[in-house]
Amino acid sequence: MLNVGLTHFLVISVTLFSFGMYGVITRKNAVMVLMGVELILNSANINFIAFAKFGNYGLQGQIIALFVIVLAAAEAAIALAIVINIYKTITNINVDEIDSLRD
């Protein structure tokens, strides 16, 4: 029987974090980049809850996770609104081609 411990949770969270960073760096579509950001935030959430559970740190970590969920939702809402705004303006959300501001 596999004993699920802290390490397993940390492996998942680091994997999610890496996937998120990979998505942010390689994806060209703005919505995909924002999904990468969500992955990063959620990997931190897994960390908080896993540490709170296995480190016997009390409930603080889980409360923090609740706050982060709310913040992530707010950030997603604002980011998507901004993406819609730019799509209405120039009908393109490819971050490589949005480059009117550059050196």
Place this chain on the structure above:
Amino acid sequence: MNIDSIISDLIFIKPEIAIAATLVLIVLVDLISPKSKTALPYISLLGIAIAGVFVVQQFGTAEFAFKTSLSSGMFAADDFGSFFKIIVLLASVFVIFFSISSSEIKSVNDHLGEYYTLMFGMILGMFFMVSASDLVLIFISIELLSLSSYVLAGFVKNTVRSSEASLKYVIYGGVSSGIMLFGISLIYGLTGTTNLYEINSIIQIQSFPHITFLIATLFITVGLGFKISAAPFHFWTPDVYEGAPLPITAYLSVASKAAGFAVLIRFIKITFINSIDHHGNWELLNIIDWRSIIVLLSILSMTLGNFTALWQDNLKRMLAYSSIAQAGYMLLGIAVLSDQGLTATMIYFIVYLFMNLGAFFVVMLIANEIGSEDIEDYKGLGKTMPFLGVTLAFFLLSLAGIPPTAGFIGKVVLFIALVDANMIAVAVIALLNTVVSLYYYVRVLKNLYLVQVDEEKPVIKLSFANGFVIILLAAPILIFGVYFTPIVNFAKNSINILGF
């Protein structure tokens, strides 16, 4: 921490409550009378004035609010925080003046209610940032500041560059705050707390896997470095500053940067302090070499900012690079890791507030008339707008650090602190950078006065109110450039961070 102590601690966050109440009031006024927008700036100014009174009253208190244990709390009401709150409030007052006469903001007159609401969201975020002594409160307040500023950066709808600015801001900002949160979660895992004071007492006695702690701290530094737009986390700065409406650019470059600096200083000083000797030098714990990290960031920011600013054609973008370079100078004061260096940074901030806001204001007034921020379009404008030309020259020379402006005093205090700490090499690099920066500031002046143009240049009229605001911004630079004792004393009296 029961609910009665939370309620009784509310007296420590009176300024924040005033700001939040004003935010709600603005929303209500906008709901009740959606047609008339003229009252909104005055309500905002009133709210800022009330908050200002509370902040001034709070000078001298050193108390924890929302205690998590006997000697630590989420929120530290101390002089250091009050100092940065005053900087934020002053910047807010000026930015509201800017917004009244900005043509970009006038074009979205229907949404002025949202504009001021979001601005108060930013102020609230910055107020909690500068006083937060808990990583979670730091993160949440940074997010409150960021979310409001993402929207404000793209506030001029249907403009390509404004929309683009907010998209870039939200992507870079989201990534960096995500990385910061991951760092916070690692620190929470290592120490079991997010309170800076408790982390400090734990890392003083316990040793941790060194590399994990280093990575976690660096991740947090990424988030803070993004806020103060220090290289190499500066990528968003030029684009956002160029694309955002000018009052918001000015606000981001001063207030949001001040709040970021306050958090960075508090984070380093509280978390990693071991002891302070009687000269005021901070003895840091031997875990992370903060001095090297900050010196590296600072030299990168100065050099990159100054050298890239050399070939910018857009004055707004040039000022963006110049503000990256200024962040580099201010980081030097922290790198000294002593009370003297901290004082120097704070003095520089007072000066930077006036000169940077002033430069942006004049650029905005000119852009209102000629519809461009291109340095080429400034040719010969010195003759058609004598007052604006002279004041712009004055602000730019102060940014470059020429006597007798206050910018000179700010730089001199910084260099003295560096030399006292035996960081001669760094001081020389900073000095060379100042010389480089002179070139691009003077280039604007050359276009204003020395270039002969044949075509007719538009005459730029200046309203009495705007002239008064310019004088309000320029007078302190001139006065503090000659008589600088008050700001030095003010900064010296407000370096008390709670607990030390």
Place this chain on the structure above:
Amino acid sequence: MLTEFGKVFAFILTAVMFVLIAVFAAKLIRPARPTKEKLTTYECGENPEGSPWVKFNIRFYVVALIFLIFDVEVVMLIPWALVYQDSGMLGFLVGAIFLILLGLGMAYEWRKGDLEWARPKITPLVLTKTEPPEEKQEKELNLGE
């Protein structure tokens, strides 16, 4: 010896197997004579036209966003609901202030007209037969890069 979860698992397994066996048995026994008419999506309704990948009205998006924010903010109320009795009236007031602020946000959206379902004045999307459906897809928010 089955554990409690083992019993549940056996129960679920039986249910799934029952459905699968019934479906496959029916497929084996029944006659299969498909015609073109039978295979259309709505056999006795209108003929479907064009691609299903049409643009949704932006209003769906606004409503979804508003729902998302309110939905998630209510998460904050769960910890409060668990402990507010211990704090008496004061605890109740704290939650009430939070709810009033949420209500203010709701009132704001209402007043600004984001909750009005005014019919947009766009002509209905008519797709001609000559237009290949692939082109239509590309005009959507390029989600798959």
